[in-house]
Amino acid sequence: MMVGEDVITGVFDSGGRGYEVSYGFGIPSWKKVADHAIEGREDFKACVGKYDDKAEGADVLNFTYGPSTGGLTESIKFNIYTYGERxxxxxxxxxxxxxxxxxxxxxxxxxxxxxxxxxxxxxPFYSGMLAAAVESVMGADQDNDLRLARVIMNEISRISDHIHVIAKLAEGASQNVAYNLLFALREKLLRLIARRFGHRYFFGINGFGGLVRSANFKGISSEVRAIVDEFRQIWIRLENSRIFIDRIQGTATLKRAWMVGPAARASGTHIDARMESSFLRYDDLDLHVSISSGADTLARTLVRVDEISESARIIERAESMIREVPVAGRTTKSEVNGEISVRAETPGGDSLMRVTLAKGIIEKIYIRPSSLQNLAVFAYAIRENLLTDFTFGYEGLGIHISELGGVL
Amino acid sequence: MKTWLTYGLFSKRLTTKFPFKAAEELPVWTTMPVSTGAGEAICPANAIQDTSVDMGMCISCGYCSPAFEPDGNARTSIVHSTEKAFRKSFHIYLFDAGSCGSCNLEVKALVNPYYDMSRLGISFCATPKHADALIVVGVLAEGMGEPLRRAVEALPSPRLVFAVGACAISGGIIGKSISGVVETDVIVPGCPPNPFTILDALQRSRGGKH
Amino acid sequence: MSVTNSYRVGTVLYSLIAATAFYALVTGATFSIVVTNYLAFFVDPLFSAFLLIISTVWAVTSFFSIEYDRKSRPNAISFHLAILAMMVVLTSGSFPLFLSGWEGMTISGYLLIGYRKGMNNIPPYVFLVYGELSTLLIIVMGVGMYFQSGTMIFIAAPYNEVILFLGIMGFFIKMGVMPFQITEWLPIAHGNASTNGSILFSAAMTTVALYSILRFLTISDPGEIFGLLLMGIGAFSLLFGSIYSASAEHVKMLPAYSTIENSGAMLIFTGAFIVLGILGQMQMATFALAGLLIFAFSHALSKSGLFMFAGIMEQSSGATEIKSYHGGSNSTFYGAGGFLNSVSLAGMLPLGGGVGEWMLLETLFVMSILGDSVTSLVSIIVGATAALGGGISIISMTKIFGFGSRGSHEKGKKEGPMRISLLAMGIGVTLLGAFSTLYVFLVSNMIRGYTGIAATTIINGALVVPHGFLLTSFSSAGPFGGISPLFTALFIGLFTGILLLSFRGARSRTVVNWSGGIEEENKLHSFAYANSLRLTMRRFYLTTEERKAGKYSERTFDAFWLVIIFLARKTVALSRIVGRKVMNSSLMAYVLYIMVTFLAVMVYIAI
Known part of the structure; x- marks a missing residue:
């Protein structure tokens, strides 16, 4: 049995009474559930982005942070209820x-x-998921080289995102040398992506049945390896900084069955959507899942550090296997009908996409991004922490606000 | 183990000489696509009219290739008005009106050692109250209209408003532009515009050397 | 006579008294009128110096009351009665007269709080119990002294120290020194006394108690241990007064606790004066006594001012909790007066409070290096405590002024007697600070009467400061340290002026508030402002937090108060039983009856 078999991992409001709910972290399947049965559950609330917790009482100071402030990269508002500092x-x-x-x-x-x-x-994760969903509805077998190309793009993206998270933590702890070096490293990686894929954020590259542009995979793993080695050098110094470790150790600790990604793995749970073959197979890439205990920001960071190296290894293996990546044709096929759910391990954790296609048009689409779960983790875990821990709790989860809105 | 100091001393200089010298390495698909005359161009964003490209609408997807190919020139921004008062020090505030997150990161990238905008006297500030310019990224999300209006109101004058990225300029392919709420002084096209382009726009908007 | 007119007459009368006191101090008037062995009046420079301080408070408070209290006749009567009683205490030269004045203070105080509508009877009753305890202790001292000297008139003699200490305890109670803080803040906060009443309690009556302590100490011959004890009690009171003041949320409780803190400082001065005298350090004894007078004067002025500030705030907003203030009661005088008074109480130079605080710490510094090991140890501990308490008082003063003057852009309130009095107190305390050397000249002869050295010796000059403008402390090796309040004031004024002039008309950019891009939803309130203190000092506050039915609550306590209220409740319960059995009538009227009878008996004995 998978870990967290009865955990709600997706809620699809198909209209009418009740929800269609996906349980567990395996291959997604949907069950119709009456609304009252699940609405009070934490995992349900996390999936639908319902945060109704608020502290009331005489003299509780509620102050708001955001939606637009210099401390936040993306716009979000936090209502923080405090007594003084806590x-x-x-x-x-x-x-x-x-x-x-x-x-x-x-x-x-x-x-x-x-x-x-x-x-x-x-x-690359989301366009890859959509492409895989459509390809699978079309009934085409996924091309092995295309799969490896997507694995490489995803893993590079993962490294970039993880470095960004650790850089933000270092910034919060005023580890200015480390944070500048890490940001520079991420820039180096983005330039590498731009050189090989034509765009710093992989826009316009993923297509249906192939890549839209030709990309250069030759020697990519050694370039990535050089960056990851440099990262290890920075990390060795960073992990020896008492100031840095003190800020993240014991910060925003939380252990829940519904957590995903590094947050879940940092609490000792062995889950990773890459172990499933629901859309991108990693079975021949010898994936090693990083686990840590402690369930705090430090543990999450350690998982990310491990995953950066692991991603570099996966890219090496994938590059050694890749041959000729097909170029996507223009998709004009109008007879594409069907429904499918796919799952991917984004840097923040398990993300779920459900697509209904009708006559080559997206009829319905639902995404439950990992950031929803991570924001809920943050909301619960930051309780009883000090106000100064806010940055470390928040940045340590790598939440992307743009994901939270979902798609229509 | 080497200390941070020795680590820094033995690392080589990363910072660009841009805008005094040419940009070292531009990502091709953020610059202006120009017609090559090879076949018919497809443009999902309807930015292409015959052989000209409206950069405000271009989403840098590259679907027009090979009929159009990027020209590799960092200067795609259009500066409607400049403000010389900001020549010595220029404080900018990043405002996310509803972006996908990449424009934010590209603007924030200006502080990393590769671009290091502080060498030009440009820095981020934490509130529009202290800012000289508002850097708006993203489409106009419903909930951000009011904050955007307030942010512009909070800007002391003289001031500049930048629309950075196709979304903010034209709404791109996913939403409304910010033009309904604020008048923009500088537009920085691209999806997302690369940091060199943003830096170039910042420099030109203050009438600086370029 | 109408209420308002009574205050008008009072203003004139009390101003005349102040002028007379000033004249008496300048001329050094000393005489006594002995009517009988029981009834005598004393006038000497100590009396004049204190009368000047206290009558200034009376006069300005009376002027304040013209606008503040327009129709409450009982309040006006009690107000003037209390002043009369204080006058009796100050002028008395014999025990019966002294006691009738003292008792008059208690009764008028009781009337000021007891006959306000809509309150339960425990606070005034408890106040009365402690007031009577105070009188009882003074009676014990009086009886003891009578047995030693054979007369009811105050004459100098080496009185028994235990007897003396018991009497001093009686004065402590009136000053509200810890753990008797109940007499200070209870009537003010719980009894919700009127503002002019609170000023009498906090600024005038504490000064009367201080005068009494000095009066009895100077006619007896206390030992060094006595002085050290006073210093210790003072330090204890100072620290806890400032701690509880910082956490107080009631607009009058905060200044009341601040009075406890300042009473502590004055006790330290008194103790130091005794110890230095015994050690033969007459120059520093002179310094300490001068410091005590400056401190007492500036405290009387600025505390009156702070209560006026609180009273205006309370009257215009109708609320007593500081956290509910959102400005709107402001005028220029209000802001300026509140600022000067609170800054002085926070101990900032060149204002009176700052000069006093510097002199206090300086005295303790010098005492710690005198070479006497016990004195050194006590001085270091007391000095550290005083410095800590002084630091914490900055929190309470910034809190009450900051939150009380929030929204100062909403001007438009008329400047009436209330706001004029507030500003007058502020200007008074500023002038007192800046010209404190002149004040030392004024009291110089009075101090010489006790130390044998004219206080002018502590006024010097150095570097650019001409002679007459530098307050100097002395160690056994010569001059130790000095400040020039006037030059500090000039320095600050000069640089502020230069800055203002040079930036006048400079290009400035005006912006609106920014709260994340949305309507400001919450403001930092005074509770949160002081809460980090409540959490870090949870042992002193006995801070408890709980969450019941989703509601958070946090409570803090005055630990000493808990004990006192426990005892008080027990006493009240006992009294009720006795009261019901002896006299089946209203408890309040009964108590009043006893008091009046007691006073009558006292007056009878005196005559």
């Missing part, structure tokens, strides 16, 4: 920058471009 509870309001991104009703090509812009830094 956070009693926290209620995020991510709806401010909800773009109501319209994907359903568009053709496949436009849907693909829009999905890329659903969350720019994670675009």
């Amino acid at each position: 956070i009693l509870s926290l209620r995020p309001e991510p709806s401010y920058k909800d773009r109501k991104l319209q994907v359903s009703g568009s053709g496949l090509e436009m849907a693909n471009l829009r999905i890329e812009r659903y969350c720019g830094p994670l675009s």
Whole structure:
């Protein structure tokens, strides 16, 4: 049995009474459930982005942070309830920058471009998921080289995102040398991506049945390896900094069955969507899942550090196996019908996508991004922490606000 | 083990000489696509009219290739008005009106050692109250209209408003532009515009050397 | 006579008294009128110096009351009665007269709080119990002294120290020194006394108690241990007064606790004066006594001012909790007066409070290097405690002024007697600080009467400061340290002026508030402002937090108060039983009856 078999991992509101709910972290399947049965559950609330926790009482100071402030890269508002320095509870309001991104009703090509812009830094994951879903509905066997190409793009993206998270933590702890070096490293990686794929964020590269542009995979793993080696050098120094470790150790500790990604693995749970073959097989890439204990920001960071090296290894293996990546043709096929759910391990954790296709048009689409779970983790875990821990709790989870709005 | 100091001393200089010298390495698909005359161009964003490209609408997807190919020139921004008062020090505030997150990161990348905008006297500030310019990224999300209006109101004058990225300029392919709420002084096209382009726009908007 | 007119007459009368006191101090008037062995009046420079301080408070408070209290006749009567009683205490030269004045203070105080509508009877009753305890202790001292000297008139003699200490305890109670803080803040906060009443309690009556302590100490011959004890009690009171003041959320409780803190400082001065005298350090004894007078004067002025500030705030907003203030009661005088008074109480130079605090710490510094090991140890501990308490008082003063003057852009309130009095107190305390050397000249002869050295010896000059403008402390090796309040004031004024002039008309950019891009939803309130203190010092506050039915609550306690209220409740319960059995009538009227009878008996004995 999989870990967290009865955990709600997706809630699809198909209209009418009740929800269609996906349980567990395996291959997604949907069950119809009456609303009252699940609405009070934490995992349900996390999936639908419901944060109703608030501390009341005489003299509780509620102050708001955001939606637009210099301390946040993306717009989100936090209602922080405190007594002096300690956070009693926290209620995020991510709806401010909800773009109501319209994907359903568009053709496949436009849907693909829009999905890329659903969350720019994670675009290969989501465009890859959509492409895989469509390919699978079309009944085409996934091309092995295309799979490896997507694995490489995803893993590079993962390294970039993880470095960014650790850089933000170092920034918060005023480890300025480390943070500048890490940001430079990420820039180096983005330039590498731009050289080989034509775009720093992989926009316009993923297509249906192939890549839209030809990409250069030759020697990519050694370049990535050089960057990861440099990262290890920086990390060795960073992990020896008492100042840095003190800030993240014991910060935002939480252990829940519904957690995903590094947050879950940092609490000792052995889950990773890459172990499933639901859309991208990693079985021949000898994936090693990093586990840590402690369930705090430090543990999450250690998992990310491990995963950076692991991703570099996966890229090496994938590059050694890749031959000729097919180029995507123009998708004009109109007889594509069906419904499918796919799952991917984004840097923040398990993300779920459910697509209904009708006559080559996206009829319905649902995404449950990992950031929803991670924001809930943050909201629960930051309680009883000090206000100064806010940055470390928040940045340590690598939340992308743009994901939270979902798609229509 | 080497200390941070020795680590830094033995690392080589990363910082660009841009804008005094040409950009070292531009990602091709953020620059202006120009017609090559090879076949018919497809443009999902409807930015292409015959042989000209409206950069405000271009989403850098590259679907027009090979009929159009990027020209590799960092200067795609259009500066409507400049403000010389910001020549010595220039404080900018990043405002996310509803982006995918990549424009934010590209603007924030200006502080990393490769671009290091502080060498030009440009720095981020934590509130529009202290800012000289508002850097708006993303489409206009419903909930961000009011904050955007307030942010512009909070800007002391003289001031500049930048629309950075196709979304902010034209709404791109995913939403509304910010033009309904604020008047923009500088537009920086691209999806997302690369840091060199943003830096170039910042420099030109203050009438600086370029 | 109408209420307002009574205050008008009072203003004139009390101003005349102040002028007379000033004249008496300048001329060094000393005389006594002995009517009988029981009834005598004393006038000497100590009396004049204190009368000047206290009558200034009376006069300005009376002027304040013209606008503040327009129709409450009982309040006006009690107000003037209390002043009369204080006058009796100050002028008395014999025990019966002294006691009747003292008792008059208690009764008028009781009337000021007891006959306000809509309150339960425990606070005034408890106040009365402690007031009577105070009188009882003074009676014990009086009886003891009578047995030693054979007369009811105050004459100098080496009185028994235990008897003396018991009497001093009686004065402590009136000063509200810890753990008797109940007499200070209870009537003010719980009894919700009127503002002019609170000023009498906090600024005038504490000064009367201080005068009494000095009066009895100077006619007896206390030992060094006595001085050290006073210093210790003072330090204890100072620290806890400032701690509880910082956490107080009631607009009058905060200044009341601050009075406890300042009473502590004055006790330290008194103790130091005794110890230095015994050690033969007459120059520093002179310094300490001068410091005590400056401190007492500036405290009387600025505390009156702070209560006026609180009273205006309370009257215009109708609320007593500091956290509910959102400005709107402001005028220029209000802001300026509140600022000067609170800054002085926070101990900032060149204001009176700052000069006093510097002199206090300086005295303790010098005492710690005198070579006497016990004195050194006590001085170091007391000095550290005083410095800590002084630091914490900055929190309470910034809190009450900051939150009380929030929204100062909403001007438009008329400047009436209330705001004029507030500003007058502020200007007074500023002038007192800046010209404190002149004040030392004024009291110089009075101090010489006790130390044998004219206080002018502590006024010197150095570097650019001409002679007459530098307050100097002395160690056994010669001059130790010095400040020039006037030059500090000039320095600050000069640089502020230069800055203002040079940036006048400079290009400035005006912006609106920014709260993340949305409507400001919450403001930092005063509770949160002081809460880090409540959490870090949870042992002193006995801070408890709980969450019941989703509601958070946090409570802090005055640990000493808990004990006192426990005892008080027991006493009240006992009294009720006795009261019901002896006299089946209203408890309040009964108590009042006893008091009046007691006073009558006292007056009878005196005559």
